[in-house]
Each structure stands twice: as C-alpha cells, then as structure tokens.
Amino acid sequence: MQKLKNKRVISRLSRYKNALYRFRELGFERIFSDYLAEEVGVTPSQVRKDFSLFDITGNKRAGYQINILLEKLEQLFLKDRIQKVIIVGAGRLGSAFSHYRGFSREKIEIVAVFDVDPTKCVGSKGVVPIRPLSEMESFIKSEGIELGILTVPERVAEEVYQKMISAGIKGVLNFAPIPLKSTETCIVTTYCVELELETLIYFVNEGIGGLDAEDCD
C-alpha cells in the first residue's frame, strides 16, 4: 500500500470487493483473476495489476483466497470502524439517502440530517433526526465528522459547502447541480443526473450498443 493512486483504481477495488461478497455468498472460497475480471468487466491482467499495486497477493497455483482478499480490501476502505456521514439538505433526495438501507453493510452510518427547516419531513418520519442547519458546524466539530452528502438546492450549495469545509469536513458527495471545487482539505465528487442522462442520450443517438459507458472512471 503506497502512494496516492487514482480514482479509477480505487473504484475498481471497491467493485472487486462487492463482487467478492457475492462470490462468497455463493459458497466460493477461492477465486482466480479471470473469474473476478469477468464478473467486474475488466481484464485478468487488470485485476492482478490492481492487486499488486496494493501488495495484495495470491497463490501461484490456487488463485486468491476470498476471505483474505476481502480482509485486505476492507482494510483499505477502513471497514474496521463505522464511517459516520451526515446528510445536508432534507429534501426528497436527502431523505431518500437517509432511509437507504444499503449503507450499514458497508459500515457507513448516517448520523444526522441537517436542514434550514428542521420540521421539514418529506415522506414518513426519518429514523435519523433532522436537525437545524445552524447546528451543523458545531456537530461536525464535536462529532469529528469527515464525510457529508450535500443535497441542498443549487442556490445555497456553495454557501453550505463553505460552511462544511470550515467546520472540518474532508469529503463531500455533491448532488447539487453545480460544480464545487475540491480544496486543500476537502475532496468533492459531484454527481449530476442530467449530465449522465445527456451522455446516455449522446451514445444512444450515435447508436452505440454494447460498448460500455461504465462508470467511475
């Protein structure tokens, strides 16, 4: 485990991990690079190369032991502890994420939802309490929160983002349809549905079938 490594490699590792969970579920104990490659949609060379970048090794005759592989990968993603995440903006999208059940198996926990209007409650009551936005900064500091999902409207996104940064947030998943720039202390990943739909529109129109617009990269 060294250097920085780029996002493409890291997200492939995450996908290997998820594929390995599925293989293990199916009763497999060992796996070869070509099987894993097939499942994730990359080449066997790619799999072995990615692993070797992180000093993850297998057995020259018997492939990789799934449990050991998963142990290493989980270590890489800090799965030995709960990752606390806050959601900022309790609209429909924020609310959807706060109810999402898939986080727990990844050791991710939504610990709070913030909104200017804390009485706001779209849909049924959340399991996670909605708190006033004014308490966000002190919460981030006192709880040592590093990660946030930003689901506020476009017009306040930049302002709220700045508050998150100054409170000490280190990583933000931005769903407001405006690009936010990463800083020295905080990495942002922006997701934009319109943009994704537009690229689909382009490729569909060009008549590209089969070729993957597969993501992450």
Added chain:
Amino acid sequence: MQKLKNKRVISRLSRYKNALYRFRELGFERIFSDYLAEEVGVTPSQVRKDFSLFDITGNKRAGYQINILLEKLEQLFLKDRIQKVIIVGAGRLGSAFSHYRGFSREKIEIVAVFDVDPTKCVGSKGVVPIRPLSEMESFIKSEGIELGILTVPERVAEEVYQKMISAGIKGVLNFAPIPLKSTETCIVTTYCVELELETLIYFVNEGIGGLDAEDCD
C-alpha cells in the same frame, strides 16, 4: 462530428455546456478557451481539442461566441426535441427524481413512473402518475421510450432491467446497487453511492486534499 468518442469527452462537453449557460447568464457573449477551461477545471488545450473533435470552431482572435457554441453543443445532445424518460421504481429515490425540477431546462421530461404497487406514493403526490409495472413494456413500445432511470430494489433489478431491454429501452441509469451489463442494444450506467463514499473514505484517509476525485471520467 464523427466516430464514437469516449464517455470522458462527452461528459466534459456537457460540463462546458453548463458552464457556458452560466457565463451567458452573467452577460458574456464571447469566451476564450482558457476562461472556459478554468471554470470547468481542465486545460485550455483540452477545451480546444475537445471542440475540434466535434468540428466546433471559434475565431482565432476573438475566441468563441457563446451562442454559437451552445447551439452546437445542444445539437450534440439533441436539445431540439424533448427527451422522454421513464422512472422504474417509485420508492424514495425514484420519487425524488420524479419531482426533480432541474430536468426541464435540459429538455428532459419524466413521462411516467412505474412500480409493482401503483398505489404507492411516498411523500406528496407526484405530478407524474405512478403506473403499474405490468404496463411498462407496452408503454415503452407505444411511446417509443429510449431512456429509463432504474430505482428498484436490488433483488428485482436484473429482472426489471431485462424487461426494459426487451421492450426496447436503449439507455439505463441504474441506481440499484448491483452492476448491470450493457448489451448490444442498451447502454447502462450504474451509480453506487456506497462506492462513491468508499472512494472518498480512501482518499480522505490517505490525506489527499486538493487533488480532485472529480467525476464523470
């Protein structure tokens, strides 16, 4: 305008387009490649190269005329007509997308939402009617729908995806946490929040600040 071109280029073009809307909003009429590059976070060379790949030209002294640029880019993304999109799965996430107001300015229209339980209605009533899933295939065929957003639970994702394909869907934005493979006739882009959070967790932990985990590519 030629060949296939890869997803990275296409999504940059979409981001140029959005940046240009903002510049125009601010009253600009012309723009140089370095300004646009700065705004989108790429190099000026990249901007000019991307444009030249699609035969989009400017003026050697006066840069690019924003209106003309936008005309070309809108043409690329078929903005001369409404893009009809269906949402499959009326849970919280599907519901959030069906209420999202940002689609219309991109000429994207959510024309229907499907769910096994059409009486299901999370949150307030949708503007878009929720229809029984059993009607999806005939709807896709009769309306000539090409694009869909898949927001069903993981366990039925593959099955529903197959139905969409056989009905003639050409592009799918998949939000079920399971990788779906593109086929000859249909391109899928899978988005997985957990994966995105995991990559953030990795980079945050490695202490990477400033370096962008900027997306799309």
Added chain:
DNA sequence: TAGATTGTTAATCGATTAACAATC
C-alpha cells in the same frame, strides 16, 4: 513432476498537454 496461475516487466494503447504555425 507437469500444468496452471500469479506477479511483474515490457509493450501497447489512448488520452492529455505542449507547442507553434496559421490567422483574425
């Protein structure tokens, strides 16, 4: 042992950037 698979190096491929001639 013989055969199969890894780990890694070298080759290839593609995308980004730099540079500069053309030109407005």
Added chain:
DNA sequence: TAGATTGTTAATCGATTAACAATC
C-alpha cells in the same frame, strides 16, 4: 501591422494489456 488566440500536430504522460518467468 502587431498581438493574441485558435486549431492541430507532435510529444508526453499515464493507464491498460500482453507476455512470460517464477513457482505453487
């Protein structure tokens, strides 16, 4: 005209793939 910016080619950079020696 002189100066600045494009459009494009060539150089660089990085990521993917192929190949194969090591070895279980």
